[in-house]
Amino acid sequence: MKSWLSAARPRTLPLALASIFMGSFLAAFAGKFDWLIFALCCLTTIALQVLSNFANDYGDTQNGADLVGRVGPERAVQSGAISPKQMFNGIIFLAILCLIFGISLLYFAFRDASSTIFWYFLGLGLLSMLAAYTYTAGKKPYGYAGLGDISVLIFFGLVGVLGSNFLFTKTFDWLNFLPALSCGLFATGVLNINNIRDIESDTRAGKKTIPARLGRDKAVIYHWILLILGMSSILIFSILQGKNNFQYILCFPLFFMNGFKVSRLQNPDPMLKQMALSTLAFVILFGVGQLL
Template identity: 60%
Template structure:
């Protein structure tokens, strides 16, 4: 029998954390390439992002159990609320705790970065509250937006544009337009992780009334969509290099191409949903590796 600690760690879904750190890493590398890196800001960015990701995972565990998406037909790992390892009440409490931790960490981050600049402070506070609400309401609440097929848009925004550009701004206090391209890359790759997850769960989601993109467009079109996300993310990064070329070191991130191709081929050819599951972790790690290699290329150029 698993210990309570192991059960909670399973509920945290630690394999998703590399994905959460990718956007923060990208924003931080872009700042470092311009000599604007700050260790305290990075630490609080990373901590806040980790809290938000765990919050999202816990709320997802709770919400999918309540709304029926976690059921006996689901092919992924068994969730803790669904299996009775964690009660609804305990999971609700954990959601409140991690909401508070995310808010406290975020407040510290904003203060360290912008100080008492009230206008900027309030803007980022609002952004932080929106992030908490988005994390919770993806599958929880009366009208979870994940059940309407809007999760992809949310991931693109928060794991791409907000994560990269928001963290970069906290270092540099500017928003260069060209940096939206690597931000989109992170967002598109992160959306690919969600799409893979939804392809894996397509049958159980149908039965639960969860109208994810793969449920709406069918598996065949969802595979095409997956390739579009992978190639779109890569194209945005390449376009950035073309527009801001300094040296060929900027192309180091192309080392992740075989991993992206491997992921796309698995989604295309693997019909067994259970065998698709490992590629969620693979795509999350590939996204983090992409952010690191892209950032290193910027640093040494």
């Protein structure tokens, strides 16, 4: 059980939930929050994130990125704690959970809406599951081509925030694109820390992440760009919204500290968890400010 818990990578869950919290806070500000939809959103997101983590553990071992001597935490399949077949079965189990939670979510969210919306969102959910699996698993994982950052920006930002908000409100407010962009950029920052840590092992395995392509120094500059754009996006949102809500600025020193530490640490792995928790704290402060 300990090996399965480690493979689930609990430290990634705050980041996965951040986009759901953001979409939910925006819905609550619009007066359209629902606790059942919120709970099912969280369960679906957690199941999808664990599925992604299992697939990453399975795929990186199969494709050679989790080699002996990698800098990051030991992986379950690579270490032999969980066999490839057991991990693949775990992925199937999580996929079934995603479908159960996701279909339940869509039923309660759209039971009084057009069935067309239900099918669109079901397709989006299946696409999210496919993206979670094919990031590092399968014959042509897109993470090995350096497309992971785009995927994270889309699914942890735009889809996570705008999609979850739509489940409550049944409408799109394009101003919400800015907080969604902030969440996506900060989530991409977490992935970038992971990829900076793994530059050597990824390069050996032919995994062409952005840091593996750019080198460490330029990857750090890229990290600063992600942080600054993320902070700028939410500031622009608050200014355009015209609401005196800037409490989230209290989290900005955490992002600056993250940038400085990533710049200086040879192994920035400790800053991965810090970045994920800082993002969640940022979202909570933003949400509290919206509601107050």
